[in-house]
Amino acid sequence: MSIGRARDWTLAVATWLILGGWLGSWSLFAFEVAPTAFQVLHTQGLAGDLVGPVLATLHNYGIFAGLTLAGIATVQRRGWLAIVLPVTLAAFCAYSEYAITPEINEVQPLSFGPELQEQAARRFSELHQRSRTLYGLVGLGVIGLVVVHARPRQPAT
Numbered sequence: 001m002s003i004g005r006a007r008d009w010t011l012a013v014a015t016w017l018i019l020g021g022w023l024g025s026w027s028l029f030a031f032e033v034a035p036t037a038f039q040v041l042h043t044q045g046l047a048g049d050l051v052g053p054v055l056a057t058l059h060n061y062g063i064f065a066g067l068t069l070a071g072i073a074t075v076q077r078r079g080w081l082a083i084v085l086p087v088t089l090a091a092f093c094a095y096s097e098y099a100i101t102p103e104i105n106e107v108q109p110l111s112f113g114p115e116l117q118e119q120a121a122r123r124f125s126e127l128h129q130r131s132r133t134l135y136g137l138v139g140l141g142v143i144g145l146v147v148v149h150a151r152p153r154q155p156a157t
Contacts, residue, residue, distance in 0.1 A: 066090025
């Protein structure tokens, strides 16, 4: 096997491992971990204490995965969509983790329990919905990336 073919094979395997890890972890969290945490732990605070660190790990993986996939797509000359889409998804993950999550953590103690403050609860709800929307968009974007990478590459001319 030539060096070029070995490189192409390695990059293809890395792409599918990264995509599979991203889609699989995102799906497991959305469909099993988060719903189960809120069902079993019965209080918003405890469930949030469990879900928060898991979500942080997923966001950081999304940043890594998006930037790595964009780099691989650049090397492979897969086209603008295979480069721009994962960078955009990485940016969504970064925004959610480093802009939305800190504000959620700030208003959350005032949003639940005996010290409930209505304005804080409303802000928590808005931020939580924004976070969920971004999570859903990233999930859909990763499915889109699977489609982009599943399509046969056009030979360079």
